[in-house]
Amino acid sequence: MSRYKKVDDKVIQHFKDLIGEKNIITDESKMTDYSHDEFTLSDIARMPEVVVKPENTEQAAKVMKYADHNQIPVTPRGGATGLCGGCVPSQGGIVLSLEKMDRIVEVDTDNQMAVVEAGVTLMDFYEAVNDAGLFFPPHPGDESAMIGGLIAANAGGARAVKYGVIRNYIKGMEVVLASGKVIRPGGKVMKSSTGYNLLNLFIGSEGTLGVVTSAVIQLMPPPGTTRSLIIPYDDLKQAIETVPLLIKKKILPMAVEFIPKEVIVRTEEILKKRWPSQMGNTYLLVILDASSEDEIDKLSEKVAEISLEKGALDVFVADSPKKQKQVLDIRSKIYESIKxxxxxxxxxxxxxxxxxxxxxxxxxxxxxxxxxxxxxxxxxxxxxxxxxxxxxxxxxxxxxxxxxxxxxxxxxxxxxxxxxxxxKGGTISGEHGIGVVKKSYLSYVVDEEEISLMKGIKKVFDPHLILNPGKIFE
Ligand SMILES: Cc1cc2nc3c(=O)[nH]c(=O)nc-3n(C[C@H](O)[C@H](O)[C@H](O)COP(=O)(O)OP(=O)(O)OC[C@H]3O[C@@H](n4cnc5c(N)ncnc54)[C@H](O)[C@@H]3O)c2cc1C
The missing domain is CATH 3.30.70.2740 (Alpha-Beta Plaits)
Incomplete structure (x- = not known):
């Protein structure tokens, strides 16, 4: 028998009274969208019993307090672009969608920090930051992901090599706890050695420790200029072995991707666009950034020299914004082409x-x-x-x-x-999280003692185990 209470008409009426009828979905056909994320196998999908969409922190807190008191599971949800079933309501109950909390509260140019609500999409965030003449370096591949989901997954993206992952940019947060209490760890500060770092515990916790309702995000000055190099190889091993050589020679690209030719060909066919090179069997896409054209010329020459020494067949340069866009458009659509x-x-x-x-x-x-x-x-x-x-x-x-x-x-x-x-000393998730899909493999790379500490932390934050049950290790 389930430990959780079912959502009945009385519960639904209570939510309607709490946060307004327009913010509640119970219609099955409309709830189907909330039963899955981007993970493709439908056997992990599960229908919520109700979807609630708070418009502000106070409403989110009221929903949590009631759910905790009544032992109803709550699954926080952002853009549902996750790839491991993280926002699937595995035990039914409530899907708490942050989609209506989509305000960009401020882009503070003096402190180079933005304050945004959890439902702001990456796309809207980039636009606001760009309009303010600033730069947010992490670039996970799907721009419909939302700030809360990006934080909960500790998303990464191609630029992590030079600029780090989401964790490196989150300086403050507002979180609704399972009990409905609200905490605000961190703030617009660059440094803090003030007790345990609760902020960091929430980052990457996949909605199992609290509901992120807003965040303070550090921004940077934009790079002066960027350039993409497309480097074809016959041999994948040579392509990949070029990368540590670049780093050894103190070149830190903004991003480096290796891409086999067959997926490029499939994407070209679908998009009716041409990749700049048809040579070889595999490509390195190296994206460089620098403060001046002179500096980026020198960097490009060095990358070309090292790659050709390692067996590259040629080096193609996309230097104008138009050429770079063409390359990045194809790169960003590879997943669509094989999905x-x-x-x-x-x-x-x-x-x-x-x-x-x-x-x-x-x-x-x-x-x-x-x-x-x-x-x-x-x-x-x-x-x-x-x-x-x-x-x-x-x-x-x-x-x-x-x-x-x-x-x-x-x-x-x-x-x-x-x-x-x-x-090889690796980890089973670099950026997507464990969710439902990888949980039976967690013990391959995390030992029992560590898992037991994680479970202990979970109990402190969520003693009734209502937050996103069935994820990570449960
Ligand atoms: C085409 C494609 C490309 C991608 N490329 C990348 C990439 O390059 N790098 C990368 O890291 N990821 C990538 N992803 C995966 C995905 O975009 C990220 O995992 C992203 O962080 C998910 O954000 P979301 O808003 O869609 O979250 P969701 O999928 O809605 O949820 C993800 C997790 O966060 C929790 N959650 C959501 N909102 C909150 C909240 N407000 N408070 C607490 N918990 C919450 C959910 O419960 C769930 O556990 C890609 C996905 C696709 C489909």
Whole structure:
């Protein structure tokens, strides 16, 4: 029997009275959208019993207080772009959607800090920051993600190698606790050694410790200029091994991605756009930033020299904003081009000197199971995204696999790659989180003692275990 109370008509009426009928959804057809995120397998989806959309912190706090008192599970939800089922209401109950809390409270240019509500999308945030002449460096791939979700997942993105992840920019937060009490750890300060860092506990906690309602986010001055280099190789290993060499020679690009040709070809076909190079089998996309044209010229020359020495076939430069946009448009649509046949996107992060070895393992596993495992990733920070597909790919031809076959192989592939990740000193999620999908693999890389400490922390913040049950380790 479930430990949780069902949401009945009386509960729904209570929420209507608390925060207004227009902020409550109970219609099944409308709630379907709130039953899943971007993880593709429908077997983890679960319908909420009610969706509530608070307009402000006070309303969110009232909902939490009632849910805690009545033992009703609450799953916070942002843009639902997550890839591990994090915002799926695994135990039913309430989905607490932050979508109506979408105000950019201020962009404070004196302190270079923004204060925003949790439901602000990344896209709107970039626009506001840009309009103020400032820069927010992290760039996770889906701009419909919301600030609360980005914080809860500790999102990363391609620029982490130089600029770090979301955690590095969150300086303050407003959080509604399970009890309905509101706390505001941190603020517009660059430094703080003032007791335990509660702020950091919430970052990456996947909605299991509290509901983020707003955040203070550090901004930066924008880079003077940027440039993208597209570097083709015949050999993936040579491409990946170029990256630690760049770093050894003290070149820290804004982003470095490795991308196999077959996914570029598929994206070109769908978008009807041309990638700047048709040479080779694999590409490095190196994005540089610098304060002046002179400096970026020198950096580009050095990158070209090192890459060509390592076996690159050529170096193509996208220097104008138009050319860069064309390259980045194709890069950003790769996921769309393979999404239909993708079952799961792995998010393994290994020490960057181990990327080439891990990718070699992926290729071996692909061969062994006859499944297409297109792999690309943020080469310079060690984060490797292997896509487990329900198709086979050979000589440019895609053939479907029977459902029974790919479902069975899915587990075998996951297991082999997670074991390889562990052997290489890696982690099973670099930026997407554990959610539902990876929780049975957590113990591959986190020991029992640490998991037990995590469970202890969870109980302090959420003694009745109502916040996002069924996630991370539960
Ligand atoms: C095409 C594509 C590309 C992507 N690229 C990247 C990438 O480069 N880097 C990267 O890191 N991720 C990437 N992602 C994954 C995803 O965008 C991130 O995980 C993002 O942080 C999720 O934000 P969201 O608002 O969509 O959160 P949701 O999916 O709604 O929720 C994610 C988690 O956060 C919790 N949560 C949401 N809002 C709150 C809140 N206000 N308070 C407390 N908990 C909350 C949820 O309960 C859930 O556990 C990509 C996804 C897609 C589809």
């Amino acid at each position: 239909e046949d993708n079952v799961e996107t792995l998010d393994i992060a290994v020490p960057r000197a181990e990327i080439a070895n891990h990718v070699k393992k992926v290729l071996d596993v692909q061969e062994k199971y006859g499944m297409w495992l297109p792999t690309y990733g943020h080469a310079a920070d060690g984060n490797v995204h292997t896509h487990i597909m329900k198709v086979r790919y050979k000589d440019g031809q895609i053939t479907s696999l029977p459902e029974e076959e790919w479902k069975e192989k899915l587990h075998l592939v996951r297991e082999e790659l997670y074991k390889d990740c562990r052997e």
